[in-house]
């Protein structure tokens with residue numbers, strides 16, 4: 001096995017805010033898994049994904065350890081941005097490069113020594129599947145909208161960074177097609193970890209980590225139990241998305257289910 005291939009990552013418990021050990025023995029995440037992290041404000045959701053992003057080694061505020069293939073993460077995973085296997089995309093992810101989207105991606109492709117002339121085109125095409133506002137290669141990065149930026153970053157993480165672990169921190173209101181993103185990331189066999197308050201994203205995830213007081217409180221695996229609720233929530237969510245688009249377009253809403 002290539003020493004940099006990730007078979008799984010394992011989270012070992014740390015301590016809650018009162019210094020008490022967390023309530024789980026270990027949690028293993030494999031490529032293709034989808035996991036949501038939920039919990040009230042300040043319960044430690046971002047701290048948990050931060051631990052995953054930097055492969056914590058009892059050196060963060062939570063005292064957790066995150067192993068790769070059962071061992072401490074290799075140094076280059078933490079230090080070398082080109083080898084970092086984790087992409088973190090948040091609502092606040094912005095790109096301030098004063099260049100076009102096409103040139104920005106080409107620069108990233110060159111820095112990763114990828115020889116594939118079509119990869120930039122494919123990355124922009126994929127980003128355009130995640131957003132309603134089409135991104136053109138000639139547009140400057142600084143003039144992309146929030147939704148376009150997040151879509152481009154997710155597409156970049158899949159196609160160019162080829163990161164096996166993707167952390168998405170509250171992107172549900174970020175103007176992207178979340179179901180499409182989840183479906184695509186599953187097909188690309190990525191481990192997907194969301195911090196979310198969104199019912200669709202939470203119920204589409206196979207596991208739900210419930211945070212409380214800085215610690216993992218419970219790990220839920222509802223499976224079939226939530227199947228009917230999920231179908232209903234997706235239907236409601238599509239209605240809300242349609243209404244949002246009509247409101248954006250300046251329409252008067254006379255019916256919740258317009259023709």
Ligand SMILES: Nc1ncnc2c1ncn2[C@@H]1O[C@H](COP(=O)(O)OP(=O)(O)OP(=O)(O)O)[C@@H](O)[C@H]1O
Nearest residue numbers: 015016017040041042043044045046047061062214
């Ligand atoms: N186990 C812990 N021990 C001590 N401090 C912690 C622990 N977990 C989180 N914290 C601290 O508590 C604060 C809130 O945590 P965090 O930002 O992760 O919460 P959150 O659930 O992401 O909140 P929000 O939903 O508002 O973004 C942070 O300052 C964080 O460093």
